[in-house]
Amino acid sequence: MSRLFKASVIENRQVIKNHFLLTLHPLDNIGKPRPGNFFMISVDNCLDPLLKRPFSIHRWLGRDFQILYRVAGKGTSILSNRKPGDTLEIIGPLGNAFPSLRSNNKIIMVAGGLGIAPILGLAETINKYRPLCFYGARTHEELLCIDELISLGIEPVISTDDGSLGEKGNIVDVLKKYLSSQLPPPPRFCLYACGPGPMLIALSDLAKTFNLKGYIALEQNMACGLGTCLGCVVNTTDGYKRVCREGPVFPINEVIWE
Amino acid sequence: MNLTTNLGKLKLKNPVMTASGTFGYGKEYSEFIDLNNLGAIVVKGISLKPMKGNPDPRICETPCGMLNAIGLQNAGLKEFIKQQLPYLRNFNTKIIVNILGTSINEYIELAENLEAAGVDAIELNVSCPNVKKGGIVFGTDIKIFEELIRDVRRRTRLPLITKLSPNTADIKLFAKAAEDAGSDIISLINTITGMSINIKTRRSRLANITGGLSGPAIRPVAVRMVWECFKTVKVPIIGMGGIISAEDAIEFILAGASAVAVGTANFVNPIATLDILEGIKSFMSGNNIKSLKELTGTVKC
Structure with missing residues (x-):
């Protein structure tokens, strides 16, 4: 299990104007993300944009997972054009998570x-x-x-x-x-x-x-x-x-x- | 195939190193690559006292690259020796420490302490564009630059690398001055000073206003500077600036580099260093090249 993995796009659906719901299927075993964790996603294998983009985990579906994002610039615009079957390079899950509930709160x-x-x-x-x-x-x-x-x-x-x-x-x-x-x-x-x-x-x-x-x-x-x-x-x-x-x-x- | 490279008395098992400030102190990357396979690890710059760094935003992406103005945030010499160095020492690779100070005495104190702590080489950071005191002052005023190298040279037996700033009128003059002052190796280039403006807010996209540009955008500038310095000095050169693939690394080697450092590519792809090393190996075997010496500085001009 590595935090550097590839995932194929299952669905990349526009939910409202400029907002997309991306469903990804990891091609390797990955760790189960906790709410608050994020993934660094390479929107394309190119030099511009160069860097991966951070996206928080939206929903964990057991093995597949979802990212909910808004097109805000060049990177997310390219991401919004990725089609089912495309493969993305990803690092994650990363970062900390919302802490567990204290019972009296x-x-x-x-x-x-x-x-x-x-x-x-x-x-x-x-x-x-x-x-x-x-x-x-x-x-x-x-x-x-x-x-x-x-x-x-x-x-x-x-x-x-x-x-x-x-x-x-x-x-x-x-x-x-x-x-x-x-x-x-x-x-x-x-x-x-x-x-x-x-x-x-x-x-x-x-x-x-x-x-x-x-x-x-x-x-x-x-x-x-x-x-x-x-x-x-x-x-x-x-x-x-x-x-x-x-x-x-x-x-x-x-x-x-x- | 012989991948070893001798940078003066600093002998590396292969020519692929990390660039300072892009690899932390190694730990974060050990999850992705076997650090034993690196030619050397150059750690994030260390100062005598902890430095808290610049306000955010500290980075922004630009075409084929990024600007950064981190401001040399680091936990200081003592913490490095206590917390980071013992971990790095578990690996069979050379540990090179990038040091920075606001006075010559600070550089000397750093070098002496690090020699006692058992590191393999020192890289003088005289070219950080993002701090007001120290850093680039030593890299752009040639008299202070020479004095700094000469004084540190006298006080340590460690191999001494001087990292050159591209933000000067003529980098060759600094390469020559570094060699004359006793630097064993030169490394180049550090980031190029740049700026990016958000046209909606009319503000710089960095809190520090300006920052250092890195990534593939600067590679042709870096290759040209390595080539110029190679023709000017005899000391070995560590080439860097936007290396993202083995082909890029080989360009630097042909221009005159005896080793290469991978920087921003580590951010994009945490296994970039070893991908590049593998690519260099297959280039060499594919072209029947037995040793790196057959490549260094052999660009036909």
């Missing part, structure tokens, strides 16, 4: 936009603990995986920036209202979150206000994904840490936002 999952990618995989492993889920997107079309969450017995609280579904506004404000409505003493909540930078910053402030513990999965440009290039660092209360190695999941109160 109630989990609140928070996803913003494509941050749902690792959160759904997490939901699949912890749904027996009946976590809450707060999920926001720009518009209702960009709310992915709602049916999957419901089929796991998780009814997400939803918001959209344009008000096209759920509450109008951002999901952190919705969560704040919910937390404020809880009678003291508040349950021991623990946040598990992934989403864009501004959402995570707001969530960090919220965690401070309500004295909540939590973990956030970060995204960062990477060259190697293995911990050697030191290119993907994030500033923390304990100095610069590598998102690929000490992360991508960090305690929410550890990250220093600049």
Whole structure:
């Protein structure tokens, strides 16, 4: 079993505009990824783009696995054109994972936009603990995986920036209202979150206000994904840490936002 | 087939090494390749005191390459000797330590301590473009450059490699100065200073504003510089700059390199070094070449 492996594309389906669901079949045995782990994927065997791209594991299907991604540049654009039967070179699973649940905590999952990618995989492993889920997107079309969450017995609280579904506004404000409505003493909540930078910053402030513990999965440009290039660092209360190695999941109160 | 290569008194079992800063301290790559098969491991640059490095973003991809401004983040000499060196010593390969300082005395202290700790060679990092103090200052001011090499030379018996900056008007002058000052080997090229701008935010894509360009994009520049230096100096040359395949490595050897270092390719493909070594072997056997000496510097001009 090697973390450097090839996988063939089973399906690469556009789910909404610019968003794709990629199903891969590893051609070698690979380690079972845990929610929060990521893979470095070579979108093509070429010099431009040169580097592999990091993608978090979306769903583990036993042997095959899925990546949910958005076309954001040249690399993901090439990836979106890969067809069933194509072979991709991949390294992984890499990085750390969302930590296991402490029994006396109630989990609140928070996803913003494509941050749902690792959160759904997490939901699949912890749904027996009946976590809450707060999920926001720009518009209702960009709310992915709602049916999957419901089929796991998780009814997400939803918001959209344009008000096209759920509450109008951002999901952190919705969560704040919910937390404020809880009678003291508040349950021991623990946040598990992934989403864009501004959402995570707001969530960090919220965690401070309500004295909540939590973990956030970060995204960062990477060259190697293995911990050697030191290119993907994030500033923390304990100095610069590598998102690929000490992360991508960090305690929410550890990250220093600049 | 004879793959050994003699870089002065530093003898390598084969010509494929790693470039400093692209291979950590070896551990991360031992999962993918047998480190015993490498000609040498050049570790990430070490300073006397720990350095925390630059703010992020530190890297960005550019056509056929990448810019980096890591800022020489490292845990410092003591940690290296205690934590990293014992592990590296488990392997039958040469361990070369890239060192950097903000004064000549710091370089000397590093060299003396590393010699005592039992490393195989020192590479003077005088060409990092991403830190304000030290680094490139020593690589672009030829008087300080010569003084540094001469002073470190006096204080260590270890083979001394000087890594040259391409960010000078004429790299040949520095190659010659390094040789005259007592450097046993020269290695080139370090990254080329570059910049990339996000046109939406009108900001540089690196927090440090500028960074060092590496990868296949810089290879023709590097090959040309190796060739120029080969014609200028007698000391052996370690060639590097965008090597991603055996063919690339052979280009450097023909231009005058006695060994090659693989850098950015390690990020792309963690088994790149050994793929390249295998490719060199099959090129040699396919062309009935018995020893590397038959190739080094034999470009027809």
